[in-house]
Amino acid sequence: MYNISYKYKSAIIFFIKLFIVGAAFYYISFKIAENNVLFKSTFIHYFNENIIVNSYFIVLIFLCTLLNWSLEIIKWKTLISSFKSISFFEAGKQSLS
Structure with missing residues (x-):
């Protein structure tokens, strides 16, 4: 296995975590937009009901x-x-x- 210094290893782990969070954010925002909850009128109507x-x-x-x-x-x-x-x-x- 490659000998990676601690400094680079922590940076690689940070960017992997950042990628996972970014992918999750993209997936959630895509699903919200797909269900039309993102529109302001729909959101306000849902909020007023609940x-x-x-x-x-x-x-x-x-x-x-x-x-x-x-x-x-x-x-x-x-x-x-x-x-x-x-x-x-x-x-x-x-x-x-």
């Missing part, structure tokens, strides 16, 4: 994010409790910074 469902979904995701952050803070507070007793707010600053 705005209530989208709003509930966004609120649900926000609540799940807050729950996840709270669990991470509690986990950090429990982990550090053997060394030092800290408040929930202090654990939040340390965990989420």
Whole structure:
């Protein structure tokens, strides 16, 4: 096998990943254009029909994010409790910074 230096190997891997992301972006945009979702009037009509469902979904995701952050803070507070007793707010600053 060829002896490729680390510098060139990382550049080759980067360009392979970039190609894969570009190909995926092209494929997704082609499929969207093929289904006529790309047109502004169709998109606005679809969004207006589903705005209530989208709003509930966004609120649900926000609540799940807050729950996840709270669990991470509690986990950090429990982990550090053997060394030092800290408040929930202090654990939040340390965990989420």
